[in-house]
Amino acid sequence: MNKVIIIGGGIGGAATALALSRAGLEPVVYERTKKLREVGAGIALWANATHILKNLGLLEEAKQVGYLTTNYQFNSQRGKELVNVSLDGFELPVVAIHRAQLHQLLWLHVPGEKFILGETFERFECKGNQVHAYFTSGLKAQGDALIGADGLRSQVRANTPVANLP
Numbered sequence: 001m002n003k004v005i006i007i008g009g010g011i012g013g014a015a016t017a018l019a020l021s022r023a024g025l026e027p028v029v030y031e032r033t034k035k036l037r038e039v040g041a042g043i044a045l046w047a048n049a050t051h052i053l054k055n056l057g058l059l060e061e062a063k064q065v066g067y068l069t070t071n072y073q074f075n076s077q078r079g080k081e082l083v084n085v086s087l088d089g090f091e092l093p094v095v096a097i098h099r100a101q102l103h104q105l106l107w108l109h110v111p112g113e114k115f116i117l118g119e120t121f122e123r124f125e126c127k128g129n130q131v132h133a134y135f136t137s138g139l140k141a142q143g144d145a146l147i148g149a150d151g152l153r154s155q156v157r158a159n160t161p162v163a164n165l166p
């Protein structure tokens with residue numbers, strides 16, 4: 001089975017791990033925080049995101065913990081309506097959900113041992129058809145592929161030679 005190293009256990013990393021395990025691959029997520037928890041407020045899952053949740057078999061659960069959104073409305077500070085877009089034209093619903101609940105929904109379906117917590121990724125190198133990942137703790141991991149899901153200031157991206165970037 002192909003082992004895929006995923007750096008970062010946010011919404012992106014957790015969703016990727018779930019999709020890869022459903023596809024029969026062996027993902028392992030390395031997350032720098034010591035505890036899996038998502039902070040912040042709500043997130044609007046537009047039809048492209050609910051399409052993914054449907055494919056993962058999680059759309060019904062997401063609808064139960066979230067809220068179906070019928071309109072996207074922007075008001076001015078004084079309450080004057082500026083934009084009001086109806087969302088009923090999509091094939092799938094738009095769901096507003098708390099980030100923590102979305103994250104939990106994804107984590108719950110990925111086996112716990114697939115998450116290695118408290119490990120900060122430092123760099124990677126390719127040797128033959130294997131990729132080696134190195135962490136600040138001294139931990140080394142080896143896999144068939146490595147995916148950077150480590151957010152905006154991605155250390156994986158910073159570590160990728162420019163010639164290899166798409």
Ligand SMILES: Cc1cc2nc3c(=O)[nH]c(=O)nc-3n(C[C@H](O)[C@H](O)[C@H](O)COP(=O)(O)OP(=O)(O)OC[C@H]3O[C@@H](n4cnc5c(N)ncnc54)[C@H](O)[C@@H]3O)c2cc1C
Nearest residue numbers: 008009010011012013031032043044120121149150151155
């Ligand atoms: C104010 C605001 C509102 C938004 N609203 C919406 C919305 O309504 N709908 C929507 O679809 N999107 C929205 N977004 C965008 C959405 O939040 C992001 O696209 C999404 O959270 C990115 O998830 P991610 O998992 O890719 O990255 P992140 O959430 O940044 O997760 C990255 C993870 O990688 C870990 N990590 C980082 N560096 C390392 C390292 N070196 N080693 C190991 N682990 C590491 C971090 O600890 C973190 O857990 C919004 C964004 C903002 C700022």
